[in-house]
Amino acid sequence: MxxxxxxxxxxxxxxxxxxxxxxxxxxxxxxxxxxxxxxxxxSRDDLLREIGLRSLEHWAGVQESTGMLAATASGDAARIRTCAEEMLRQLVVSADDYAFALVDEYLYALPEIGARTEELFELEVAFWAAALQAGVVRPGLTPRWVAHASYGVLVACREALRHGDVARRDVPDLVLSTFLHGVSA
Amino acid sequence: MxxxxxxxxxxxxxxxxxxxxxxxxxxxxxxxxxxxxxxxxxSRDDLLREIGLRSLEHWAGVQESTGMLAATASGDAARIRTCAEEMLRQLVVSADDYAFALVDEYLYALPEIGARTEELFELEVAFWAAALQAGVVRPGLTPRWVAHASYGVLVACREALRHGDVARRDVPDLVLSTFLHGVSA
The missing domain is CATH 1.10.10 (Arc Repressor Mutant, subunit A)
Structure with missing residues (x-):
């Protein structure tokens, strides 16, 4: 320790x-x-910075292991859809491990954390732009909105887990189906 | 002032x-x-408490003005659907005014704020239970998950607004359509 x-x-x-x-x-x-x-x-800020950097490297790792950049470049609908699903499944698992880092305002106020977040966010915006272009995401939405919406559903997942309101086993499917198809009957 | x-x-x-x-x-x-x-x-905490209470009274006001309790009690699908849409539209508008109160962890760590939040959250869970029962929300979801998901999409809205990534005019429809129908084509 x-x-x-x-x-x-x-x-x-x-x-x-x-x-x-x-x-x-x-x-x-x-x-x-x-x-x-x-x-x-x-200081507490030094510790937060380290936690933030680790959490961002985890996010970068998910982008890498799911081949997000290659899927973006391919423009191929099936590939983009698979990548989107795999990214969300992996991020859902870590939304619990990195619960704090996901939302803490003090952490994101640290300059280098904010800058690296923007960088990774922009890569994801490019991915959702490709998804929109390939018809994976429905018209009428914008890549930036979809990127924020995917963040929102991870926050929902984190809140549901920390309050003990969902079973961990159910979370990936709940998140994925809610993000892709909404809650309406 | x-x-x-x-x-x-x-x-x-x-x-x-x-x-x-x-x-x-x-x-x-x-x-x-x-x-x-x-x-x-x-102290800063005293100020946060006041901001938190005001933001929660705003939330309670939205529940009241949209007739959420009556809609819950009615069990009527059309009424529940209309109420859900109206609640989200009103909360989206305030997600910007109350952006800070929506997510600040320090605020929610204050005992009375946490307790009042739970109270209002439980009323909303009962509403989503009625929505599920009436077939407004699709089977397979739980009332608690839907309540968290609606929070998540408000956080997405708040992030999109603060980064200047969506037009304020577009936000209610984006939030509503994303929450109800997801982002998938």
Whole structure:
């Protein structure tokens, strides 16, 4: 528990449940002294920055492992549809692990986090533009709106999980069907 | 600008743009002294509590003006559908005014805000249960999931607006069609 990486993991786990936890609370939950925590992170912002960067690298990893850039470039409807579904399934799983990082305003106010978020967001906008072009997404929507809508459904997923309102097993299908087809009968 | 109510309005307007603003920043943006701000609100938490309560009363007002309780009790599909659409349209408009209150974790960590949120959320869960029962919402979804999903699409709307990614005029239809029918072609 004394490595920087272990501390970030423990901090994230605690912040997922208590988003407003202080560094003292986090140290206590992680079972380390405040001195140990401060040796690695001079301030709460430093710790948030590390959590934010890790969460963004996870997002970048999902974009990569699902071949999002290649699917975007291909313009192929079937490929784009498969990629969209796989991305959402993977992000749903991590919406719980990265619950805190998904929505914390203080974290996104940190300059380098905001900039990297924009970068990854723009890649996703390009992907949804290709999806629109290929007829995977219905006309009348815009790529930027679809990108925000996919974020919104992940926030819904995170809220439903943290309140214990959905079974973890059901979440990927709920998220995917709601995002793709809505809630209307 | 010296009344408590004016200060809350100005604070909310500033926090919508700078969610991490300190009380000093807020006083400056509102064009009042820190002393005046502190005369009304002893701490940032006190100010947040007032913003949270106002935003929740707005939510309660939307539930009331759209006749949500009566629609829930009626079990009538057409009435429930109309009420759902009207609620979303009204909440979309306020998702921008109450952008900060919609997602701030620090605000929801305040005990009385959390409790009142749960109360209003439960009324909405009962409404979506009636919607499911009446066949307005498709089978396979749960009332709690639908309630979270409606929150998610409001967060999407708020993000899209604050980034300037959608025209305000287009937002109600985008939100409604995405929530009801999804993004798929």
């Amino acid at each position: 004394n490595s920087r990486d272990d501390i970030v993991t423990a901090a994230l786990r605690h912040l997922n449940v208590r988003p407003t936890a202080s560094t003292a609370d986090i140290a206590e939950a992680a079972g380390i002294s405040r001195a140990t925590l401060h040796r690695h992170f001079a | 010296n009344s408590r109510d004016d200060i809350v309005t100005a604070a909310l307007r500033h926090l919508n743009v700078r969610p991490t603003a300190s009380t000093a920043d807020i006083a400056e943006a509102a064009g009042i002294s820190r002393a005046t701000l502190h005369r009304h609100f002893a």
